[in-house]
Amino acid sequence: MRVHIATDHAAFDLKQYLVKELTALGHQVIDHGAERYDATDDYPVFILPCAEAVAGDPGSLGIVLGGSGNGEQIAANKVRGVRAGLAYNTVMARLTREHNNANVLSLGGRMQSLEDALEMAKVFLETPFSEDPRHVRRIEMLDAYEAEHR
Numbered sequence: 010m011r012v013h014i015a016t017d018h019a020a021f022d023l024k025q026y027l028v029k030e031l032t033a034l035g036h037q038v039i040d041h042g043a044e045r046y047d048a049t050d051d052y053p054v055f056i057l058p059c060a061e062a063v064a065g066d067p068g069s070l071g072i073v074l075g076g077s078g079n080g081e082q083i084a085a086n087k088v089r090g091v092r093a094g095l096a097y098n099t100v101m102a103r104l105t106r107e108h109n110n111a112n113v114l115s116l117g118g119r120m121q122s123l124e125d126a127l128e129m130a131k132v133f134l135e136t137p138f139s140e141d142p143r144h145v146r147r148i149e150m151l152d153a154y155e156a157e158h159r
Contacts, residue, residue, distance in 0.1 A: 010134055011069040015041035015059035017052035019076035020118025023126055027072065030127050036134065056084040063112050064090035071113040072130055082115035089159060092148070097121065102129040106136040108144050 012031055016024040021043055032038050041059040043050055056073045063071035071091075073081040078095050085093035093113035094105025097120055105111040114133040116126050138144070 011037045011039065011066060012134065013039045013041060013059045013062045013066070013069060013071040014074070015043075015055040015071075016074035016081075016118065017043060017050050017055060018046055018048050019052075020074035020116070021046045023116070023118040023123060024074050026123045027074075027127060027130055031130065031134075034131070052081055053084050056081050057088065060085040060088035060091045060093070060113060064088050069112075070134060072133070073113055073115050074118050075115075076117060076119045078115040078117035078120065082113075085113045085115065089155060092151075096129050096133070098125075099129050099132045102133040103136045106133055107139045108141075110138040110144070110148055 014024060014028060028038050028040055039062065041062065042055040052075050059071055059073055063069055073085050073093065075081040082093045082095045085091050091113050092109055092111045093115050094109055094111040095115045096102040096105060102114060105114065114130065116129060
């Protein structure tokens with residue numbers, strides 16, 4: 010699986026950890042930054058290119074990181090073709106793929122341990138979309154709205 014990943018300073022350590030661990034699990038991880046810790050950097054600089062990469066790379070998934078993950082989820086969802094879901098546990102990580110066919114997972118670097126974040130990332134990457142007609146219908150409604158209003 011190709012996994013695009015990005016963060017600002019607030020989850021820099023988590024990004025470094027996930028890049029190492031996900032690569033060891035056999036994923037092709039593409040790091041969109043930050044390349045170094047800078048306490049004054051701004052998450053859109055890294056998150057938007059990461060989300061654009063996911064949207065332009067069919068079959069890939071993304072992980073965006075920040076302090077809480079909220080701003081990063083919002084930023085990623087500004088990119089056409091991205092459905093980013095915020096998770097604070099493995100159930101949420103599973104459901105965002107299974108029910109919403111999210112292609113980007115947002116995690117808060119200050120919200121859980123490195124190990125728990127890795128478990129959420131693994132669940133997200135391993136969970137397929139359910140293809141349940143009710144979920145397909147809802148996603149089609151969102152896609153239609155996006156096409157009409159952007």
